[in-house]
Amino acid sequence: MVSIDYFIPALSMASLATSLAVIILLAEHFLMDYGEVELQVNDKTFKVKGGSTVLGTLKQEKIFLPSACGGRATCAYCKVKAVTGFGDILPTEAPLLTKEEVSQNIRLACQIKVKNNCAVTIPEELFSIKEFTARLDSVEYLTYDIKHFKFKLLSPSEIDFKAGQYVQFQSPPYGEVSESVYRAYSMSGRADARDVIELMVRLVPEGICTTYMFNHLKVGHEVSLTGPYGDFFLRDTDRKMVCIAGGSGMAPIRSILSGMTTGDIEKRRPVFLFGARARRDLFLLSEWAEFEAKHPGFRFIPALSGQEPGDDWSGETGRITDVIAKYVPDGRDFEAYLCGSPGMLNACVDVLRNLGVNEERIFYDKFG
Amino acid sequence: MTSLVDRPVKSDPDIFETEHRLRQGNYMRGESRNLRNLLEDDLALVVSLDLQMDFIVTELERLYREGLRAYGDPIIVNGKYEVEVREDRGKTPCPWGDRFFAPKTVVSARNLENGTILKYSLLGLHMIKRHGFFQGAQSPFRIEPSLLKKFFDL
Numbered sequence: 109m110v111s112i113d114y115f116i117p118a119l120s121m122a123s124l125a126t127s128l129a130v131i132i133l134l135a136e137h138f139l140m141d142y143g144e145v146e147l148q149v150n151d152k153t154f155k156v157k158g159g160s161t162v163l164g165t166l167k168q169e170k171i172f173l174p175s176a177c178g179g180r181a182t183c184a185y186c187k188v189k190a191v192t193g194f195g196d197i198l199p200t201e202a203p204l205l206t207k208e209e210v211s212q213n214i215r216l217a218c219q220i221k222v223k224n225n226c227a228v229t230i231p232e233e234l235f236s237i238k239e240f241t242a243r244l245d246s247v248e249y250l251t252y253d254i255k256h257f258k259f260k261l262l263s264p265s266e267i268d269f270k271a272g273q274y275v276q277f278q279s280p281p282y283g284e285v286s287e288s289v290y291r292a293y294s295m296s297g298r299a300d301a302r303d304v305i306e307l308m309v310r311l312v313p314e315g316i317c318t319t320y321m322f323n324h325l326k327v328g329h330e331v332s333l334t335g336p337y338g339d340f341f342l343r344d345t346d347r348k349m350v351c352i353a354g355g356s357g358m359a360p361i362r363s364i365l366s367g368m369t370t371g372d373i374e375k376r377r378p379v380f381l382f383g384a385r386a387r388r389d390l391f392l393l394s395e396w397a398e399f400e401a402k403h404p405g406f407r408f409i410p411a412l413s414g415q416e417p418g419d420d421w422s423g424e425t426g427r428i429t430d431v432i433a434k435y436v437p438d439g440r441d442f443e444a445y446l447c448g449s450p451g452m453l454n455a456c457v458d459v460l461r462n463l464g465v466n467e468e469r470i471f472y473d474k475f476g
Numbered sequence: 477m478t479s480l481v482d483r484p485v486k487s488d489p490d491i492f493e494t495e496h497r498l499r500q501g502n503y504m505r506g507e508s509r510n511l512r513n514l515l516e517d518d519l520a521l522v523v524s525l526d527l528q529m530d531f532i533v534t535e536l537e538r539l540y541r542e543g544l545r546a547y548g549d550p551i552i553v554n555g556k557y558e559v560e561v562r563e564d565r566g567k568t569p570c571p572w573g574d575r576f577f578a579p580k581t582v583v584s585a586r587n588l589e590n591g592t593i594l595k596y597s598l599l600g601l602h603m604i605k606r607h608g609f610f611q612g613a614q615s616p617f618r619i620e621p622s623l624l625k626k627f628f629d630l
């Protein structure tokens with residue numbers, strides 16, 4: 109039996125520790141002036157005002173490290189390699205770092221502070237990530253729970269991305285939600301429409317960001333996005349392509365396919381298998397029909413796993429995994445691009461592997 | 477005997493820091509009690525309902541695993557529960573700061589015999605299992621101990 113007394117000693121110690129931490133934080137805030145210091149990031153040096161976290165300081169310098177928890181030391185996305193100028197691992201960092209990372213001086217940028225001249229290294233590709241202000245220009249329902257959002261970029265006014273990549277959308281505090289959160293959404297538009305970002309978002313019941321986007325975000329509102337992120341994009345080969353998605357997973361596939369040249373489509377003969385439960389979960393059917401008419405080498409194959417009364421469906425039926433073999437007769441010729449729920453993704457990878465698709469030619473968002 | 481599956485709080489170095497994080501998220505929404513009192517109250521509730529939390533957590537994990545096999549479609553488990561597992565992309569870090577990243581997965585289950593409906597997320601299940609935390613009374617993902625009793629006909 110768990111006794112309630114069991115909790116108390118830990119709580120009193122914690123209370124003391126917290127009081128001390130608060131006093132130290134307040135003292136730091138009011139008494140410490142670190143002045144201007146140098147922060148070196150890879151081979152670039154910035155003169156910055158000391159006192160803030162590395163994450164916040166880099167943001168001021170327009171370098172955007174990934175972060176999913178807003179700097180609260182829970183997501184571990186903001187790791188950097190500390191080269192010089194930082195003290196010991198902090199108690200808030202320790203649970204999120206492995207022994208190996210500690211031995212390599214990996215630190216959480218949202219916890220360590222720039223107090224004197226110091227240096228960190230970050231992956232080079234993070235320098236190309238920008239923060240954008242954008243205005244919502246249009247929004248429409250694609251299904252009962254998926255919306256298509258079209259944002260016009262204001263500042264910077266253009267984004268340079270590869271079809272298939274994603275942005276992080278900042279959902280501000282609203283209603284009872286007191287925190288800003290950042291969520292990843294794949295861009296669904298063409299990469300050459302550089303002044304626009306299109307997203308397809310599925311409502312998650314009680315989800316913080318999607319509830320904001322569905323119920324609070326209105327046409328004309330300005331939002332903040334960072335990106336582009338991710339290594340899910342079209343590989344430059346001549347191989348045949350199978351794309352597989354479900355729900356809002358259509359977004360990056362649409363971006364990839366719509367950006368291909370007619371020549372590429374005829375050469376690579378992509379087939380897009382789209383899994384849904386019922387007819388009401390299908391969308392953009394006329395857009396895909398037009399695309400097929402324009403590109404005889406392309407096929408869009410929706411499959412329904414469980415029809416509803418009145419669905420009147422003559423297309424493929426069954427789970428998307430049941431349909432793959434028919435369209436991928438010999439996997440050795442194919443490259444696969446997948447986007448959807450983790451369960452669907454894993455199942456598709458198994459089927460594709462069994463059909464002979466080389467695992468290195470199966471692409472999807474690893475963070476998904 | 478009633479036990480929580482893992483010992484909560486004792487292993488947490490700073491419950492106030494944790495409470496701060498929980499309040500910033502949606503975990504203690506509208507909750508006037510502090511985290512300690514909330515944990516104590518729920519523990520007392522679990523004890524008074526005589527809930528075998530080890531059994532319940534194991535069953536909730538099993539329903540999730542069985543449901544997952546239907547890739548989002550509803551499935552009947554043991555002829556008694558209708559289970560539907562919804563997976564969204566992305567992971568949520570456990571706000572207790574223990575390096576656990578929960579897939580954004582929600583299990584909706586209905587006991588076909590008594591009609592009780594239970595919804596729980598993998599993060600919610602983890603927080604009960606590892607931290608003895610059922611969440612604040614108005615948190616959208618609170619797992620109500622009395623509902624667990626009804627759902628499992630205990």
Ligand SMILES: Cc1cc2nc3c(=O)[nH]c(=O)nc-3n(C[C@H](O)[C@H](O)[C@H](O)COP(=O)(O)OP(=O)(O)OC[C@H]3O[C@@H](n4cnc5c(N)ncnc54)[C@H](O)[C@@H]3O)c2cc1C
Pocket residue numbers: 274289291292293294295308309310311312313314315316317318319338356357359473475476502503564565566567568579580581582597598599600611615616617
């Ligand atoms: C690379 C990538 C690309 C993506 N692209 C898209 C896309 O194009 N379109 C799209 O719709 N989505 C996409 N996603 C998913 C998206 O990033 C979000 O995860 C999703 O929209 C949910 O966000 P949310 O804030 O609404 O929900 P959240 O608030 O994050 O909640 C989601 C889930 O977390 C759990 N949870 C939250 N709070 C609690 C709590 N208090 N207790 C217990 N459990 C809790 C529940 O399981 C809940 O269902 C993508 C994700 C990744 C990683």
Ligand code: FES
Pocket residue numbers: 163174175176177178179180181182183184185186216217218219
């Ligand atoms: S930003 Fe999430 S841990 Fe640092």
Ligand SMILES: [Zn+2]
Pocket residue numbers: 570571572573574576602603606607
């Ligand atoms: Zn945890």
